[in-house]
Amino acid sequence: xxxxxxxxxxxxxxxxxxxxxxxxxxxxxxxxxxxxxxxxxxxxxxxxxxxxxxxxxxxxxxxxxxxxxxxxxxxxxxxxxxxxxxxxxxxxxxxxxxxxxxxxxxxxxxxxxxxxxxxxxxxxxxxxxxxxxxxxxxxxxxxxxxxxxxxxxxxxxxxxxxxxxxxxxx
Amino acid sequence: xxxxxxxxxxxxxxxxxxxxxxxxxxxxxxxxxxxxxxxxxxxxxxxxxxxxxxxxxxxxxxxxxxxxxxxxxxxxxxxxxxxxxxxxxxxxxxxxxxxxxxxx
Amino acid sequence: xxxxxxxxxxxxxxxxxxxxxxxxxxxxxxxxxxxxxxxxxxxxxxxxxxxxxxxxxxxxxxxxxxxxxxxxxxxxxxxxxxxxxxxxxxxxxxxxxxxxxxxxxxxxxxxxxxxxxxxxxxxxxxxxxxxxxxxxxxxxxxxxxxxxxxxxxxxxxxxxxxxxxxxxxxxxxxxxxxxxxxxxxxxxxxxxxxxxxxxxxxxxxxxxxxxxxxxxxxxxxxxxxxxxxxxxxxxxxxxxxxxxxxxxxxxxxxxxxxxxxxxxxxxxxxxxxxxxxxxxxxxxxxxxxxxxxxxxxxxxxxxxxxxxxxxxxxxxxxxxxxxxxxxxxxxxxxxxxxxxxxxxxxxxxxxxxxxxxxxxxxxxxxxxxxxxxxxxxxxxxxxxxxxxxxxxxxxxxxxxxxxxxxxxxxxxxxxxxxxxxxxxxxxxxxxxxxxxxxxxxxxxxxxxxxxxxxxxxxxxxxxxxxxxxxxxxx
Numbered sequence: 001x002x003x004x005x006x007x008x009x010x011x012x013x014x015x016x017x018x019x020x021x022x023x024x025x026x027x028x029x030x031x032x033x034x035x036x037x038x039x040x041x042x043x044x045x046x047x048x049x050x051x052x053x054x055x056x057x058x059x060x061x062x063x064x065x066x067x068x069x070x071x072x073x074x075x076x077x078x079x080x081x082x083x084x085x086x087x088x089x090x091x092x093x094x095x096x097x098x099x100x101x102x103x104x105x106x107x108x109x110x111x112x113x114x115x116x117x118x119x120x121x122x123x124x125x126x127x128x129x130x131x132x133x134x135x136x137x138x139x140x141x142x143x144x145x146x147x148x149x150x151x152x153x154x155x156x157x158x159x160x161x162x163x164x165x166x167x168x169x170x
Numbered sequence: 171x172x173x174x175x176x177x178x179x180x181x182x183x184x185x186x187x188x189x190x191x192x193x194x195x196x197x198x199x200x201x202x203x204x205x206x207x208x209x210x211x212x213x214x215x216x217x218x219x220x221x222x223x224x225x226x227x228x229x230x231x232x233x234x235x236x237x238x239x240x241x242x243x244x245x246x247x248x249x250x251x252x253x254x255x256x257x258x259x260x261x262x263x264x265x266x267x268x269x270x271x272x273x274x
Numbered sequence: 275x276x277x278x279x280x281x282x283x284x285x286x287x288x289x290x291x292x293x294x295x296x297x298x299x300x301x302x303x304x305x306x307x308x309x310x311x312x313x314x315x316x317x318x319x320x321x322x323x324x325x326x327x328x329x330x331x332x333x334x335x336x337x338x339x340x341x342x343x344x345x346x347x348x349x350x351x352x353x354x355x356x357x358x359x360x361x362x363x364x365x366x367x368x369x370x371x372x373x374x375x376x377x378x379x380x381x382x383x384x385x386x387x388x389x390x391x392x393x394x395x396x397x398x399x400x401x402x403x404x405x406x407x408x409x410x411x412x413x414x415x416x417x418x419x420x421x422x423x424x425x426x427x428x429x430x431x432x433x434x435x436x437x438x439x440x441x442x443x444x445x446x447x448x449x450x451x452x453x454x455x456x457x458x459x460x461x462x463x464x465x466x467x468x469x470x471x472x473x474x475x476x477x478x479x480x481x482x483x484x485x486x487x488x489x490x491x492x493x494x495x496x497x498x499x500x501x502x503x504x505x506x507x508x509x510x511x512x513x514x515x516x517x518x519x520x521x522x523x524x525x526x527x528x529x530x531x532x533x534x535x536x537x538x539x540x541x542x543x544x545x546x547x548x549x550x551x552x553x554x555x556x557x558x559x560x561x562x563x564x565x566x567x568x569x570x571x572x573x574x575x576x577x578x579x580x581x582x583x584x585x586x587x588x589x590x591x592x593x594x595x596x597x598x599x600x601x602x603x604x605x606x607x608x609x610x611x612x613x614x615x616x617x618x619x620x621x622x623x624x625x626x627x628x629x630x631x632x633x634x635x636x637x638x639x640x641x642x643x644x645x646x647x648x649x650x651x652x653x654x655x656x657x658x659x660x661x662x663x664x665x666x667x668x669x670x671x672x673x674x675x676x677x678x679x680x681x682x683x684x685x686x687x688x689x690x691x692x693x694x695x696x697x698x699x700x701x702x703x704x705x706x707x708x709x710x711x712x713x714x715x716x717x718x719x720x721x722x723x724x725x726x727x728x729x730x731x732x733x734x735x736x737x738x739x740x741x742x743x744x745x746x747x748x
Contacts (some may be wrong), residue, residue: 008176012184019188019211023195026204035207042214049181049225054236058217061240066210066247073251074203077258096197100190107186108472111179123228130225130233138230139237145334146234146397149389150241152288153405156382157245159295160412163375164252164427182450189443196436205432213441216446223450227470231455232446235397239442242404246435248413253427260421267434269425 007048015041026081028074032067039063050122051130181222189215202254202264206247213243277333280340283322283348284388284686289610290315291381298374309363312377316384323348327742336456338392339528343746346597347391347524353724354517354604355384361721362509363610367618367641369507379416380513383409387521396445396455399525403441403489406521407434410514414506427506433498441485447478448533455504457532464533479533479541483526483548490522491515492578493552500559505570508618512611515574520600523581527593530585546586546678552579553685561692565625566614569692570607573651576689577603579682583666586678590747592669597743599662602732606650606659609725612718613644630696632705640715641700643722650729652693653686658732665740 021034034056039062046055128134139147192215195208217236224232254264261269278285286609301307301338307742326348329341338344358380386405393399411434415427449455450465451474469475484495503511534541556576563569580604584596617633617640618624634641650657663686667679715722732739 002175004175008180008367012180014190015184016191019191022211023191023199023204023208023228028201031204031207035210039214043217045181045184045218046221048176049221051221051225051233054217054221054233057237057240062214063243066244069205069247069251071202073254077255077264079201079203083220088198093190095196097194100193100197103193104186104190106477108183110471110477111182122225125228126225129228129230132274134230134652135233137258138234141339142335143234143397145337146238146395146401149236149288149398149401152291152382152385153245153401153408154241155292155295156379156405156409156412157248157376159375159382160408161248161252163373163379164415164418189439190556192292192439202428202432206435209432209435209439213442216439216442217448219443219446223446227450227453229453229650232449234402235445235449235455238401242401242438245404245408246431246438249408250431250435253411253415253424253431256415256418256424257428260419260424262324266428269428 004048008045011041011044011048020027028079029071032071032074035070036063036067039067046130048129050126053130053132053135178222178226181218183225185215185218185222188218191210200265200267202257202266203251204256205266206250208247213239280326280329280331280333281338281392283319283326283352283728284338284385284392286322287315287319287352287381287385290319291378291385294378294381295375298536299379301374304714308374308377309359312381313356313359314604314658315381316352316359320349320352320356323352332394336458337395337398338389339394340392343524343527343593343597343743344391346743346746347520347600348388350520350601350604351384351387351391351517354513354520354608355380357608357721357724358509358513361512361608361615361718364716364718365509365615366416369417371419376416377415379409379413383413383518383611384597387517390521390525393525393528394457396457397446397530399529400442400445403522403525404438406518407438407489410434410510412516413510414502414514416510419506422505423507426502429498430502430506435496437485439485440488441483444478444481444483444485447474447481451475451478452533456612457528459681461532464535469695475533476540479529480544482529483544486522486526487578490578490581491518491575492548492582493555493575496552496555496575496578499575500568500571503574504565504567508567508611508615511571511648512608512615514607515571515611516604516607519574520576520604523578523585523596523600526585527596530588534588541588542588542673542675545582546675548584549579549582550678550681552576552582553682554579554688557685557688557692561688564627564694566627566630566696567625569627569696570610570614573692574607577651577686579685580663580666582673583670583682584676586675587666587669589669589673589675589735590744591665591672593747594740594743595665595669597746598732598736598739601739602650602658602662602729605725605728605732606647606657609722609729610644610647610651612721612725613640613647616640616715616718627696627699630699631703633700636705643726645697646702646726646729648693648697650733652690654690658670658729658736661733661736661740665736 018034018038025031043055043058192211221231297311326345389402411431417423452460488495553576560572584592588661650659653659653663670679
């Protein structure tokens with residue numbers, strides 16, 4: 001086993017374990033901490049894929065910004081442990097689980113059942129692709145329009161958050 | 171050059187599994203904040219798919235998409251948590267099954 | 275610079291919606307100025323769309339398309355925004371929530387819809403859908419003191435972002451299968467059969483369909499619609515259930531054109547089943563409702579089913595039908611919801627079907643308009659709704675889906691029962707309470723007049739739009 005395979009195994013298992021931790025913990029803070037760990041695992045996986053810039057931004061944006069907001073709200077609302085409740089398995093939940101199972105089986109069948117694909121190796125361009133320089137070049141040339149338009153989204157989210165959460169609007 | 175020896179199928183399978191874990195979280199949990207975190211899990215699984223396709227295809231579009239997904243996730247976080255706050259002010263709860271003026 | 279002129283309506287709308295916030299902040303007290311600004315911006319953008327009808331092409335490094343059906347949808351969304359604006363001002367004043375951010379949020383969502391209509395790249399579609407959705411999440415929770423409004427915002431947000439997850443996953447798989455996000459290149463890859471994993475394309479399309487049918491409230495992901503539409507402010511519901519639905523489905527137009535060749539009967543069959551189930555479930559559930567907002571919500575689910583018939587047909591006539599029916603549906607449904615918002619009392623009073631008894635005596639004009647919109651929604655000639663259905667049905671038969679048309683006709687008949695039932699209640703039942711006063715329409719009267727005019731004009735001269743729409747898909 002080469003070093004890359006070992007790295008992938010460690011990070012992949014770590015990602016799955018922390019993801020499971022996120023959805024199973026009763027205490028929301030524990031969930032949030034698992035999610036932060038999950039983001040670090042994913043960031044490591046991006047590094048094994050030679051996507052350095054994405055890896056850094058992943059930690060900065062998700063672990064640094066979004067999760068801080070989530071933990072802040074959890075603390076603000078003082079949400080305690082979810083009391084154990086008699087698990088009511090509604091038809092909707094069962095359907096949802098069946099559906100989720102169907103997705104994963106289907107996807108695994110496609111990926112693992114197929115004959116070796118053309119993409120057995122990282123593309124030779126991948127080293128430069130993930131670097132900050134090439135990302136900046138592409139983002140501010142070809143992707144300038146979406147880059148500008150996404151600001152509308154951020155602005156409307158900002159205004160929306162203020163309207164909904166402000167204590168008293170006058 | 172040090173090229174990858176882990177096949178792309180492994181990355182894709184991993185991200186499919188992570189996506190499904192997120193879906194299960196959304197379906198089974200009742201705390202709105204944890205449901206929101208499960209949705210973040212789903213979006214991150216998608217990001218992993220995008221990055222692995224981009225790196226194996228040698229195409230920049232996939233990596234670009236990841237940045238936009240992150241921006242969307244940030245916007246949704248702001249609005250979603252504001253909605254949870256407003257809900258808490260009105261009902262003192264964050265559990266979706268206790269919010270049923272109309273039937274859920 | 276040339277690109278800016280070509281995409282003038284979209285660019286203008288984006289800029290003006292940002293400036294609108296500044297105007298809100300600078301103008302003293304909740305007042306006329308931001309409202310006027312928003313109104314004139316929408317009108318101005320509407321004027322700017324006129325020259326783009328004669329141009330077909332792309333702009334901004336092939337990111338967006340200009341002209342053709344995107345110009346048509348621009349006009350539709352801008353008019354929808356204007357109608358909502360006029361109806362919204364008296365409504366939020368009556369609910370004592372007249373903050374000017376309402377106008378900016380409406381403008382943001384219109385800009386988002388226009389982005390969807392212009393998309394030439396899955397990334398742009400995704401961004402447009404998100405701009406629209408985030409604005410809608412906020413707008414549906416706009417009356418934040420009301421638990422119903424907040425509850426509907428929470429449901430809409432959680433289920434909507436859940437759907438976003440499926441949508442992006444689908445987009446990721448389409449990207450992996452074809453190696454590109456641009457629609458023309460995708461089409462080329464599909465036609466040349468240069469796909470990276472077998473079957474990945476099919477799963478990708480399925481997931482994109484799941485995501486979009488969530489947003490458009492189509493079966494089996496429609497359950498959120500009645501709750502959200504009932505709890506949201508009525509004027510916002512009018513906007514979400516018409517322009518929002520049209521925008522979500524317009525995102526499908528380039529996707530279907532790019533990745534589903536006309537010979538692919540599998541996807542056609544799946545769409546046909548979804549479409550049939552959507553109309554039946556929507557109409558049958560609407561029959562048993564006693565709350566008028568819920569009834570109209572289920573009926574809007576059914577209308578998503580009719581609209582999807584155009585995609586099932588997947589031929590020029592089908593797409594023409596989608597465009598025509600989107601326009602007809604926008605006017606009739608906004609009209610009906612605005613009347614509901616006028617009759618509604620504070621704190622969700624007067625929303626039962628029984629409250630409409632004797633409306634013809636109390637307020638003959640509103641009753642007549644409501645009857646007009648109901649006839650159109652039921653598809654009775656010579657209203658706009660009839661011709662919309664007619665084009666869609668013809669297209670489906672042409673494409674060999676006769677059974678789907680039969681289902682559609684049956685479900686239309688079911689829908690006649692509750693649409694006409696409301697008219698009967700208004701005209702032939704006496705009100706128990708004669709002291710009630712309905713609020714004065716005020717500016718909402720403008721909305722009603724415009725919708726009513728379009729419902730009649732589209733009904734009398736359907737070929738005007740039909741010819742135009744057909745020319746986009748030749």
